[in-house]
Amino acid sequence: MEYHYLTQIDSPDDLKRIPREELPRVAEELRDYLISVVSKVGGHLASSLGVVELTLALHYTFDAPRDKIVWDVGHQAYGHKILTGRRDRFPTIRQYGGLSGFPVRDESPYDSFNVAHACTAISGALGMAVARDLKGEDFHVIAVVGDAGLTGGVALEGINNLGTLQKKLLVILNDNKMSISPNVGAIEGYLNRIVHGQAYHRLTTEVEKMILSVPRLGPRLLRLSKDLVDSAKTLLIPGMVFEELGFEYVGPINGHSIEELLDVLARVKDLPGPTLLHVVTQKGKGYPHAERLPVKFHGVTQFDVSTGAFHKAPAKAPTYTSVFGKALCELAERDPRIVAITAAMSEGTGLDEFAKRFPDRFFDVGIAEQHAIDFAAGLACEGMRPVAAIYSTFLQRAYDQVAHDLCLMRLPVTLALDRAGIVGADGPTHHGLYDLVYLSALPGMVVMAPKDENELRHMLATSLQLNGPSAIRYPRGNGIGVPLDPDFKTLEIGKAEILRDGGDIAILALGSMVYPCLEAAAQLEALGVRSTVINARFMKPLDAELICVLAAEKQFLVTAEEGTEAGGFGAQVCALLQDQGIPASVLRIAVPDRIIPHGAPNLLHAKYGLDVDGIRERIQRFISESPSRFGVRWRSASHP
Numbered sequence: 068m069e070y071h072y073l074t075q076i077d078s079p080d081d082l083k084r085i086p087r088e089e090l091p092r093v094a095e096e097l098r099d100y101l102i103s104v105v106s107k108v109g110g111h112l113a114s115s116l117g118v119v120e121l122t123l124a125l126h127y128t129f130d131a132p133r134d135k136i137v138w139d140v141g142h143q144a145y146g147h148k149i150l151t152g153r154r155d156r157f158p159t160i161r162q163y164g165g166l167s168g169f170p171v172r173d174e175s176p177y178d179s180f181n182v183a184h185a186c187t188a189i190s191g192a193l194g195m196a197v198a199r200d201l202k203g204e205d206f207h208v209i210a211v212v213g214d215a216g217l218t219g220g221v222a223l224e225g226i227n228n229l230g231t232l233q234k235k236l237l238v239i240l241n242d243n244k245m246s247i248s249p250n251v252g253a254i255e256g257y258l259n260r261i262v263h264g265q266a267y268h269r270l271t272t273e274v275e276k277m278i279l280s281v282p283r284l285g286p287r288l289l290r291l292s293k294d295l296v297d298s299a300k301t302l303l304i305p306g307m308v309f310e311e312l313g314f315e316y317v318g319p320i321n322g323h324s325i326e327e328l329l330d331v332l333a334r335v336k337d338l339p340g341p342t343l344l345h346v347v348t349q350k351g352k353g354y355p356h357a358e359r360l361p362v363k364f365h366g367v368t369q370f371d372v373s374t375g376a377f378h379k380a381p382a383k384a385p386t387y388t389s390v391f392g393k394a395l396c397e398l399a400e401r402d403p404r405i406v407a408i409t410a411a412m413s414e415g416t417g418l419d420e421f422a423k424r425f426p427d428r429f430f431d432v433g434i435a436e437q438h439a440i441d442f443a444a445g446l447a448c449e450g451m452r453p454v455a456a457i458y459s460t461f462l463q464r465a466y467d468q469v470a471h472d473l474c475l476m477r478l479p480v481t482l483a484l485d486r487a488g489i490v491g492a493d494g495p496t497h498h499g500l501y502d503l504v505y506l507s508a509l510p511g512m513v514v515m516a517p518k519d520e521n522e523l524r525h526m527l528a529t530s531l532q533l534n535g536p537s538a539i540r541y542p543r544g545n546g547i548g549v550p551l552d553p554d555f556k557t558l559e560i561g562k563a564e565i566l567r568d569g570g571d572i573a574i575l576a577l578g579s580m581v582y583p584c585l586e587a588a589a590q591l592e593a594l595g596v597r598s599t600v601i602n603a604r605f606m607k608p609l610d611a612e613l614i615c616v617l618a619a620e621k622q623f624l625v626t627a628e629e630g631t632e633a634g635g636f637g638a639q640v641c642a643l644l645q646d647q648g649i650p651a652s653v654l655r656i657a658v659p660d661r662i663i664p665h666g667a668p669n670l671l672h673a674k675y676g677l678d679v680d681g682i683r684e685r686i687q688r689f690i691s692e693s694p695s696r697f698g699v700r701w702r703s704a705s706h707p
Contacts (some may be wrong), residue, residue, distance in 0.1 A: 090325045161492035436465040459487040479536070562604070609643055637656070
C-alpha cells in the first residue's frame with residue numbers, strides 16, 4: 068500500500084492537521100503498516116489491530132503528552148508508538164536495542180506509564196489525576212483497559228477507589244471479548260448483556276421524547292416518572308452497575324467507527340467526574356486471518372501476510388510447555404484428584420488439551436493470579452491435588468497468597484512456572500528471573516528446576532506426591548530433545564544428580580544451565596581442567612551433604628543458574644558453606660542484579676555469560692586470577 072498520510076505523521080500534532088474525513092484512510096494505512104512490519108519481526112498483532120480507530124481518535128481528540136494516555140497491558144499500543152514519533156524505528160520493535168513491545172516512560176514522553184502486566188492502568192491513571200489536582204494543574208487522564216483486565220483485582224480496586232474519590236478521569240473499556248485466550252467469568256457475561264441491551268436504551272430514549280412532546284405537561288410528566296424510569300433502568304440496564312459505583316457510563320459504541328468515536332470523545336472529555344466509555348472492538352480487525360484466529364495471532368513470529376502461515380523452522384524437540392501439558396493429562400488419567408488452573412493462559416501454559424479431556428477439572432479464572440492461588444488452596448483443603456500453571460513473572464502478583472495461604476497451611480499445591488529465566492523479546496516485565504529467590508524464602512516450599520523435558524515429567528509426578536506446596540520452574544521454548552521415559556519416576560527430594568566426574572573443580576548447575584555447563588566442562592577438559600558437573604535439581608532443599616563434600620574435596624565450586632544473582636542459587640550455596648564453616652572459593656554464574664532488557668534469548672545469554680562460551684571463559688578467567696586457590700597447572704589452548 069502507498070502511504071499518503073502515514074509518512075507525514077511524526078507526532079499527534081501532524082495527525083490533527085489531516086482532515087477528519089480522511090481519518091478512515093489513515094486507519095487503513097496504519098493497519099497495513101502494522102501487519103507489514105510485524106509479519107517480518109514478530110510481535111503482538113491482533114490486539115493492536117483491534118484498536119487502530121480508537122488510537123487515532125484518542126490522539127486526534129486529546130493533547131498528548133500533556134494529556135496522559137495510560138494503556139493497560141500494552142499489547143494494543145503499537146499504533147500509539149507509530150503515531151508518536153517512532154514510526155521509522157518501529158521495525159526494531161522487541162529487538163535488542165530497539166523499541167520495547169510495551170509502553171516505556173524512558174522511551175518516549177508519550178508513554179506515561181510502564182505497562183505489560185494487566186489491570187494496572189486505572190490505578191496508575193488515578194494517581195496521575197490526584198497529583199494533577201493537588202498541584203492545581205489542568206490536563207486529561209485516560210486509561211484504556213481491556214475487558215479481560217476487569218477480571219483482575221487491581222483493576223477492581225482502582226474502580227472502587229476512583230468511584231469514591233470522584234476524580235475527573237476517563238476509563239475506556241476496550242471490549243473485544245478476549246484476553247490472550249477467550250474471556251471467561253461473570254464479568255464477561257455482564258459486559259455481553261450490556262452490548263445486547265441496547266434495544267432498551269433506544270426504547271427509553273424514544274419514550275422520553277414522547278413524554279416531552281405532550282404540550283405543557285411533558286416536562287412535569289417526565290419528572291414524575293423519573294423514579295419509575297430509574298427503577299426500570301436499574302433492573303434492565305446492566306450498565307447501571309458502573310453508575311452505582313460512581314461512574315458516568317457511556318456506551319457501548321462501535322470502536323471501529325472513527326466518526327462515532329470522535330463525536331463521543333468530544334462529548335465526554337470534559338465531564339467532571341469518573342466516566343466509563345464502553346467501546347466494542349474486534350481483536351485482529353482488518354486482517355482476516357487474525358480476525359478468524361485471534362488467539363493464534365495474539366503474539367506472532369514471522370508470517371506470510373497473504374496466507375497467514377508462520378515461518379517456523381521444524382522443531383527438533385517438543386516445547387517444555389507441551390511436555391508439561393501432556394504429562395499432566397497422563398497423570399490426571401490415573402488420579403481423579405488432579406485439577407488444573409490457569410489465569411487466562413490455557414494455550415500459553417499448555418493446558419488446552421487438559422481442558423478438552425477433563426473439562427470438569429479445568430478452571431480458567433481469568434487474569435486473576437491471586438484468586439487462582441487461593442482457589443487452589445481451597446481445593447487442596449478438601450483433598451484435591453491442584454496444579455496452577457502460571458508464567459513465572461505473573462506469579463509475582465500472587466506472592467502473598469503463596470506465602471500466607473499455601474505455605475502457612477502446608478497445602479499440596481503444585482506451581483508450574485512456565486517462562487522461567489530469560490524469555491526474550493517481551494523484556495524486563497516478562498523475564499522470569501526472581502522465582503527462585505522469592506519462593507525459596509518461604510518455609511515448607513520445595514523448588515525444583517528440570518535439566519530437560521524428561522526430568523520435567525518426573526518432577527511433575529514427584530510434586531503431586533508431596534504433602535506440601537512445591538514449584539517447578541522451566542524455560543520457554545523447545546526442550547533438549549532427549550527421549551521421554553514411558554513411566555514416571557519419583558525423585559528423592561533435595562537430592563542432586565552427578566552427571567560428570569572430574570577431579571579439579573565442581574560445577575553445580577540448576578535447570579536450564581545444566582547442558583551448557585556440561586558442554587563447557589568438555590571444553591575445559593581439553594584445556595586441562597577436569598570438572599565434576601552436578602544437576603542440582605532442587606533450589607530448595609539443597610543437597611547439602613553433596614555440596615559440602617565437593618567443597619571440602621575441591622575447594623573450588625561454580626554455581627550456574629538462569630535467575631537473578633541476588634539471593635539466588637549461588638547465594639544459597641555460599642550461605643550453606645559459611646554456616647558449615649567450610650572454606651571454599653565459589654564462582655557464581657547468574658543473571659546480574661539489574662534490569663535485563665528485551666532481546667533474543669541467545670543474545671542475552673551471551674551478553675551475561677550464560678552460554679557455553681561465557682561459562683567456560685568465566686571459569687577460565689577465575690582460575691587464572693586465583694592460581695593459589697587452584698591445585699592444578701592451568702593450560703590455555705594456545706599454550707598446551
